[in-house]
Amino acid sequence: MAGGHDAHVLYRPGSSPMHRLAPEAKLAATVAFTVAVVSTPREAFWAFGGYAVLVGLVAAVARIPPGWLARRAAIELPFVALAFALPFLAAGPRVDWAGLSLSVDGLLGGWNILAKATLGLLASLLLVGTTTVRDLIVGLDRLRCPAPLTQIATFMLRYLDVLVGESRRMRVARLARGDDPRFLWQVRGFAAGLGALFLRAYERGERVWLAMRARGWTGRMPAGLSATGVATARQWSAAASVPAVAAAVAIAAVVTA
């Protein structure tokens, strides 16, 4: 039952200006910042330093300590394996370093992935560290994400803990009856449990739907549930300042490259 997705593990409660900022402004700013970062030419090393300073400033405003960020940033390691493989796999001129023959293009490409993935991840962590899951969905809703999608996401997040708890109990029951699988060909018990989990999830969905119908559900969330805390013009401009600086850095990097 490992897996790094414990539902609320990335949120860090607080009352900093970042926490109080409206979620739609934070979401839009994070996406814009990430786009600016990934659009920067990889040779513009100074630009990535600039982005790192920006991330540091936002973390300071959000009162998120660097250690907290660093520990959670470690989840990216499996995803950037490619960055460490590229110097060996890439074509083109090569350099010798400590007895290894590395591709220059691959080194630059690896640096490119490592820098951009890390900065993007840090921006995401600052967003989820200061925004509750419910607010993230509200933010998506206000950014005109189709309502059925945000509704599905809402139901998913609401029932995720229920299903995870259910699967945990099924696993304990399985182990208590002497199931101790070690090899792939012993997964029958695991997979049968997964089937049972689907049946329970689907039937729970049917019961939830019937209960909602009984309370007047027509396929639309009642208006006014998320009417408070809409971003003001001041909040929008405050949130926009970070991606604006990032965009300026990116444009400067593209021009000088």
Place this chain on the structure above:
Amino acid sequence: MDGLALHIADGVIETPVAAGFAALAVAVVVVCLARGRRALDDRLAPMAGLVAAFVFAAQMLNFPVLPGVSGHLVGGALAALLVGPWVAALCVSVVLVVQALVFADGGLSALGLNITNMALVGTAAAYLVIVVLLRVLPRTLAGLAVTAFAASMISVVVAALAFVGEYWVGGGVELRAGLGEVTGVMAGVHALIGIGEGLITAVTVVTVARVRPDLVYALRGARPASTTAPAPVTGGSVE
């Protein structure tokens, strides 16, 4: 045994290519929304939400491969078998969006690529295999098991090859190996991963088909491709 190409991070694929795939993903998800709503009507949010929670929970469960090595499911083929391609693609897309937004898994700028590979290409490949094999194979539990195995294995391989294609278009760094060589390695590695995914999907689907065959979308009706609404179940549960 996490798929090597799954959950692309920021910066792996160049921005214009990533943006193109994001636009493609948005367009296809909108189509899936329309088809899903036609099939489920006002049940879409609770039903698809619970199925998405199931896919998410299934991805969190590790199963043993060898002592010390464990893997986990992607689940696109499993969802396509159980709830049909449109709702399945929708559920996996929502799972990926939530993973990127709430759990910082996979880059925000690569979300379009990740949705394209795992939710759209993977599910579409799985469903094509399902439609073809269910016509050819006998309509028995064994036939269903073979279909489920093949569909999920092929869906994992095709999703990985979609990443190879994307990397070739917008990867930025030229590799020493040729396209054919990279394709071969990626297909081989992911075929191995797909065996695990296939075994689990097959047993899971057969378990569901034994208890509630009416809930297995792939077994519904004479034409597997139809999107008729399932009859709502008003009664009991197996809990």
